[in-house]
Amino acid sequence: MTLPALRTRRPATAASWDPFREIEDTWSRLGSLLGDVVGPEAVSVGPLAVAAAPIDIEETDDAYIIELELPGVRREDVSIDLSGNELQVTGEIKERERKGTLRRQTRKVGSFEHRIVLPEEVDPDSVDARLADGVLTIRLGKSRQRQPRRIEVTSGASGAGPGGTGGEAGR
Incomplete structure (x- = not known):
């Protein structure tokens, strides 16, 4: 094969x-x-x-950025819902009124739905969506619980264990 x-x-x-x-x-x-x-x-x-439908999904250190092409769609005709790590974009591409005889139509019209499952939880309070030039851009901040955190290592006096008194170990 x-x-x-x-x-x-x-x-x-x-x-x-x-x-x-x-x-x-x-x-x-x-x-x-x-x-x-x-x-x-x-x-x-x-x-x-x-x-x-063309779509790009980009992952950065702190967010997911989704770009979805929606030519001819108005802002008020799009709905975005987030549930856990699943994003749902729905809406309608409306047929425009025509005066002449339509000989060929390849542009899409009607309802659409996009479901995007992200690999990890996102912070629902850090979601931003913009529609410009036929491209819907959605930025979803990653959940702070899942983001890596750097732990500072401090120096302590030798011989002092956890909870003991030994210089800087208790700070």
């Missing part, structure tokens, strides 16, 4: 190959082909529309 050829501009290595990206690309191509055959109404909503 052979694997499908990777269609990337970078050299494909085991470390850079993303199977989820391959699945999303395949869904996108399938949706485009299906739209050409049966018409855009059949693929404008549903799993094909959601599967092809």
Whole structure:
């Protein structure tokens, strides 16, 4: 059995190959082909529309940053809910009113839902969301309980054990 050829501009290595990206690309191509055959109404909503949505998830030392492309979506048409470490982004891409005859439609319309499960708990009080230029950026601060903490090592007098009196050990 052979694997499908990777269609990337970078050299494909085991470390850079993303199977989820391959699945999303395949869904996108399938949706485009299906739209050409049966018409855009059949693929404008549903799993094909959601599967092809571009999304980036970046992890920093203190937060997760999620960028989700939502072209044509207004701020008031998006809802974001956080439960534990699961983020849910829902909304609607509304059909715009047209004056002429629509000959082809490949832009997605209808409801969408994105569920993103993060690897660890986030702090619900440190969530920020902004929608600008068709990109929704959500910054979720990591839970302070899980963040690494540096423990200062102090010097103590030799011979003094824990709880004993020995210079700086009790400080």
